[in-house]
Amino acid sequence: MKLLATRRLLRILRVVIRYRLDDLLLALPLPWPLRLLGALLPWRWLPRKPLALSRGERLRLALEDLGPIFIKFGQLLSTRRDLLPLDIADELARLQDQVPPFPPAQAIARIEQQLGAPVSQLFARFDEQPLASASVAQVHAAQLKSGEEVVVKVIRPGLKPIIRQDLAWLFLLARSAERLSADARRLRPLEVVEDYEKTIYDELDLLREAANASQLRRNFEASPLIYVPQIHWPLCRHKVLVMERIYGIPVTDLNALAAQRTDMKKLAERGVEIFFTQVFRDSFFHADMHPGNIFVSTRTPWEPQYIAIDCGIVGSLTAEDQDYLARNLLAFFKRDYRKVAQLHIDSGWVPAHTRVNEFEAAIRTVCEPIFERPLKDISFGQLLLRLFQTARRFNMEVQPQLVLLQKTLLNIEGLGRQLYPDLDLWSTAQPFLERWMRERISPLQLLRNLQNQAEQVPQLSQMARQTLDRLNHPQPAAPLRASWPGRLIGAALLLGAASQGLLLSMAAWPAWLMLGGGLWLLLRR
Template structure:
């Protein structure tokens, strides 16, 4: 890692990160990532002592504690990784799922200058009432209660001052460290650490924009409006921007307080079914979904209604992905191994170096184990988690949007089971999947897809003369480059080499046989067993060569089989 290209802020942050990691027993990783050498060249010295009690912790727990101490960027990274069963095994997932930010709220006097700038005045005058004590505090923002002058109760979400600069510095360092990690640990290359950091950076930057969260909330509210039983807090755009947003305060029962749900006389079974219907509609029909539907982001309202909050993390599924997801879920629910295998192979993309036959066999064995299981007993969340385990064993990874999708399904299953022990996502999903499948093959839908395909074909045909002209022009100027990749070229060369060796041996054997036959017809000279010695030895050599040739061919055939 180059010290010269690091700013003073990045260098200081790297020293802090390295110090925390070493304190938590991760000194070897720090040294292999080149952080110690880089800091020492810059004149910084790190203490290389680890507390004895930390050394006794498991690696997942060491990393989890280090991430919590390092702050919002690393806490968010750990939370993202906690949903990546295609990258990490169960011990890591279990530990990283415990991550939470232990951050005190920002004092009001520290927050006030930024809030005054964003609101255009003192919060006590902009609002009829403003609570200076925060309702909740997290790593990126904290929430205050307030009341508008028309009497509407609202919450004011305020981004922590200076947090953007810290996160940007962390993201720059993470991108550098990901590159070093790929060089130091080649086994990580199939998992794409640099691509993972880029996807994480895009997601975290969106989460920093509190106005983007409100746009997502309004989009989901419009999509779920036809259901009639889901509330999304209304946004007050006059007070909302990148660093602050104002939304209606939800007056409901928190999703974690099941005792209050029972005391209020709400029907848990209905709440579980409606929650599943809402989340499945977001994913399967709309392709735009709340990526973290855990109980902390859900409130229960009178009349068995639900409210979703906190749309900082959302997932997007384009139409093609939704069709693939539909095929996958139907394959899982209907126990159709070939359908599941086909979708997963499409999703994983680059399968070079992977034994496809073994992968397909593993997927089919996984799906087949559920053959004959009643639909009411299928745990779809666990099935999707097991699918990612199969991919991880083959060193294959899922795209980031699909990892968010599986996380949403797992959260939905867990939340539904908390409300109703007999809840099963598969049972709730099947009617929706079948309805969407029928809609896919309606004449109108088929006609629309055919029309889109025709337009795309016409566009390609229209561009063809221009593309051919450009190709010929580049060829005339010597700018045309042709890349040829021969798969298994080394293996082909080895086979040709063995074939040439066998051919040479066959020629030698034939020469020995012919020469020995001639010598046998010539009288005189030494004899063995009453036969001319040279002729006899020639036949023995030919026989030995023939035995070697036959064994070589049979050995290669067994290897290929």
């Protein structure tokens, strides 16, 4: 094991020398003893041809040379645009998730070991030549005994020892960078590696991916917007996943999409609608929406439908994060920077002691130049990115779900503008957000929230349930027994409860009693 680790270290060192990554390290403001030590490295005294490559290109090529685990790390690193210089983040985003396939015999052996039967008994046909090969798994086409066409995803053999070794070196490099450089500490490399560790181990569990795909499919059952392939659960294990095979056009194949006369404007707008529906309606969003995971159905090009695969990485937001994010975005639309600053403080995204006026001025400085451009030329994702970067100056701690959200939004917006360059994401998103906010504070939704939170108060829960039944299944009008003064008192009680703003607090008994009494007076017959 030690020999393998040593060999791996020597390979990493060779790649560092080849792409001169030490130059990137020495460009940081290091203490002079370390700079002197770096200058004395033996290979720096050897003649070297100049490299006509940017620092981002050198880093990308080095990660590609180091293999699948480092490629995956580079992909994750490219999403941390709140931490990285943009030129490096843009270059890392070009990393392709294509690596040489492993031998079919190993794939078959793993399938049979996981499912406990020969491939010939499990499938009517199994194609040994893989359809695609990625950093942690590869995919084979097959046919079930029932005649259904499927794909079989298999985790690469022998990954865990390599992952453990590479993670150990990554943690060592991250800790060293944080100790040596204040600039590196600002980039928080240790946190980035920890995020990667969780992500890579999650992706090794295909049952998790299958569960995510099933949830996403259920959320968009019979939807014209997006289709998610069916999971064949009896044939799924931790290292093997079997799902319905889909046939579609890769979303980046613009010529094929044009040939079938796809409505590109509608396709781009539907991508935006899918994103906001996942984030705000479901609080469950596909967070790996790079072009390799998205296809377009060939069935109804005039009403284009997306097809999504590879649900290994998903994100979610709490109800509080949803609410504050929507309010932030709507405040941006109205250039209400004071409200944006206050919402960040109220949500806990920046410390409570932050001075609102200073934070407001910083946000205005970033946003005003953007708003001077036509709406269709404004990058929604870049605006969110700049907001995070500005907030970081005020000690904002970017939460993992917000990083995934930012990454996904950047992917969706970039894809949408590739499909339809005149896409105005702002005008597409604003009506959705406004409608969602209206629905969130509608009387019907408030009653649903009340029912969900009042289980500890049986009478109030029953009253809310009866009210919901009446609203959902209205009965023919009957003579009201409540007098008009009673109805007015009931309305006043409701207004009083609402004005207290205490509906979500179980300890706020006056508001609960006012609400219950008001509903009873208004709705009794």
